[in-house]
Amino acid sequence: xxxxxxxxxELLNGVKNADDLLGDQGLMKELKVRLMERMLxxxxxxxxxxxxxxxxxxxxxxxxxxxxxxxxxxxxxxLPIDVPRDREGSFEPELIKKGQTRIDGMDDKIIGLYxxxxxxxxxxxxxxxxYGLKVSADLISRVTDAVLEEVSDWxxxxxxxxxxxxxxxxLRVKIRDAESRQVKNKAVYVAxxxxxEGEREVLGxxxxxxxxxxxxxSVMNNLRNRGVEDILIAVVDGLKGFPDAINAAxxxxxxxxxxxxxxxxxxxxxGWKDRKNVAxxxxxxxxxxxxxxxxxxxxxxxxxxxxxxxxxxxxxRRAWQEVIPFFAFPPAVRKIIxxxxxxxxxxxxxxxxxxxRGSFPTDDAATKLIYLxxxxxxxxxxxxxxxxxxxxxxxxxxxxxxxI
Numbered sequence: 001x002x003x004x005x006x007x008x009x010e011l012l013n014g015v016k017n018a019d020d021l022l023g024d025q026g027l028m029k030e031l032k033v034r035l036m037e038r039m040l041x042x043x044x045x046x047x048x049x050x051x052x053x054x055x056x057x058x059x060x061x062x063x064x065x066x067x068x069x070x071x072x073x074x075x076x077x078x079l080p081i082d083v084p085r086d087r088e089g090s091f092e093p094e095l096i097k098k099g100q101t102r103i104d105g106m107d108d109k110i111i112g113l114y115x116x117x118x119x120x121x122x123x124x125x126x127x128x129x130x131y132g133l134k135v136s137a138d139l140i141s142r143v144t145d146a147v148l149e150e151v152s153d154w155x156x157x158x159x160x161x162x163x164x165x166x167x168x169x170x171l172r173v174k175i176r177d178a179e180s181r182q183v184k185n186k187a188v189y190v191a192x193x194x195x196x197e198g199e200r201e202v203l204g205x206x207x208x209x210x211x212x213x214x215x216x217x218s219v220m221n222n223l224r225n226r227g228v229e230d231i232l233i234a235v236v237d238g239l240k241g242f243p244d245a246i247n248a249a250x251x252x253x254x255x256x257x258x259x260x261x262x263x264x265x266x267x268x269x270x271g272w273k274d275r276k277n278v279a280x281x282x283x284x285x286x287x288x289x290x291x292x293x294x295x296x297x298x299x300x301x302x303x304x305x306x307x308x309x310x311x312x313x314x315x316x317r318r319a320w321q322e323v324i325p326f327f328a329f330p331p332a333v334r335k336i337i338x339x340x341x342x343x344x345x346x347x348x349x350x351x352x353x354x355x356x357r358g359s360f361p362t363d364d365a366a367t368k369l370i371y372l373x374x375x376x377x378x379x380x381x382x383x384x385x386x387x388x389x390x391x392x393x394x395x396x397x398x399x400x401x402x403x404i
Contacts, residue, residue, distance in 0.1 A: 036096065037082055043093050044084045062088045073101060073135065110135075110143045115372035117356035144368055151371045155204055159223065162230040163193040164394050164402065165336060166203070166223075167343040168216070168246075169237060171350065174359035175207070175366050183359045184209065188350070188370060189219055192343045193231075194336070196394075196402065198387030202346065202374050203228075207363045213241030220249035230401055232394065235337050236322075237261045243322055252401070256337055257322035259286045260344075266312045270305075278305060278312070285316070291324040329397070332389035349377045 041052065048064065050056045056063055067082040083096065092098065113123045120137045127135055169192075172185045187210055191203040203223060208215045223231075231253045236242045243255040263282055270278045281301050288294035302313035316323065326334060353373040360366040384390075394402045 033079055033081060036079075040081075040093050040096065041084055044086065044091055047091050048086060062086050062090065070096070071101070072096065110140055111147060111372070114140075114144050114369065115353070115376065117353045117369070119357065145364075147368045147371065148364060151367060154371070156226070158227045159203060160193070160195055160201075161227060162196065162232070162401065162403065163203075163228065164196060164232045164390075165194040165235065166231050166233075167192045167235045168219075168242075169343045169347065171347050173207075173354055173366050173370075175363060176359060176361050178362065186210075186363070186366075187215075188366070189215065190343060190346065190350075191219060191223065192346055194384055194387075196391070198384045198391060200378070200382045200384060202378060205367070205370055205374065207367060213245045216242055217245040217248055220246055224249050232398055232401060233325075233333075233337055254325045255322050256325050257319050259323070259326065262316060262319060262323070265315060269311045270309050274305075274308075278309070281305065286323075286326070288327065291327040294324070294327055295320075330393050332386065332393050333397075335386065336384065336390055346374070346377050349373050 044064065045051060048056065048062060049060070052064070063086065065085045065087045067084050070081050070083050072079045072081055081096065083093065085091065110123060110127075113126060118126065120140050123140050124135055124137065168189075170187045170189045173188050174183050175186045176182070177184050187208050189206040189208065191205075193201050193203045195201055204219070206215075206219055206222075228250075231246075231250050233254045233256055234246050234250070235256050235258055236246070237258055246253055246255050263279065263286075266282060267275050267279060281304060284297040285294050285301060288297050298313060298316055306313055326337065329337065350370055350373045353369060354360075354366075357369070360369070
């Protein structure tokens with residue numbers, strides 16, 4: 001649509017500065033109000049079937065019945081709108097629906113601020129400072145609660161029949177317990193899958209009081225109930241009973257302990273001055289060509305460091321059955337499953353979002369914010385690097401199970 005020069009000149013008559021144009025009482029805000037009122041009037045005309053300056057037929061009982069004032073909250077602050085009415089109350093405007101109080105994506109702004117980790121109080125202060133809007137805490141809660149419906153749909157969506165790799169991890173978030181009213185460190189479980197096409201996909205998130213194999217079993221059953229039939233490799237931390245929980249739901253899945261988790265756990269036992277050398281010697285274990293060479297490297301490590309740090313080598317031996325599957329894979333696959341980097345990057349996004357909140361009042365409040373962080377994470381790019389080489393190896397290693 002092109003606005004003629006004559007119309008623009010008439011509109012700008014009397015505008016002398018930026019405030020006259022963009023201020024709270026400026027032309028732009030006034031123009032938006034008047035245009036909306038004009039469009040609402042046109043909607044009512046179509047509804048009643050006669051023009052404002054004409055009379056309806058004698059047989060028509062429903063007629064215009066003045067206006068009612070409604071204040072809308074939008075990017076320009078509060079907008080007072082006169083909404084036309086009809087006598088029978090049957091007019092349902094499309095431009096501004098009954099009960100609507102916000103326009104211009106204000107809901108999206110509230111959700112965006114919430115996703116950035118701002119509290120309800122911070123959001124209220126921001127909206128008042130930037131837009132001159134005074135909104136209630138209840139309104140903000142209602143807007144953000146709408147995210148829970150999206151979470152429910154996302155959490156129950158159908159999944160791929162097969163995932164070559166699934167990373168499973170849990171992180172801690174402070175949440176107020178509903179019964180004791182005390183703030184507790186609850187476990188947030190996250191499952192991140194890699195599709196046969198090499199796309200990262202967060203399969204779900206779950207909140208529980210503690211991280212445990214029993215709960216992980218319920219997570220695995222949830223994935224199966226949503227359509228997952230096979231997982232080739234599950235990369236996990238060293239939680240006791242975790243492999244059994246996975247294989248109870250997916251018997252053919254290879255469970256691989258996260259090497260980085262093992263290395264970090266090992267370095268917790270040694271002094272700062274030895275960390276660099278210990279890490280260097282541990283690298284010889286997981287960079288070995290096969291499990292025989294790796295076991296020899298572990299024995300050499302124990303001979304070198306066993307007296308000074310007796311807890312490190314036994315921790316590797318206890319997890320050895322979940323470490324050695326790693327050596328059966330070619331370099332292209334090892335590079336991807338070597339660590340939970342994919343899920344660690346997701347956890348960093350979640351922690352960055354949640355760290356501004358000391359604690360959450362409910363599980364739902366934590367779920368809303370973490371889901372929004374996940375949604376943001378998945379927008380940054382989902383492709384796994386160098387997937388083509390890994391995909392070719394999967395096709396050779398699992399010819400009957402890897403279908404693409």
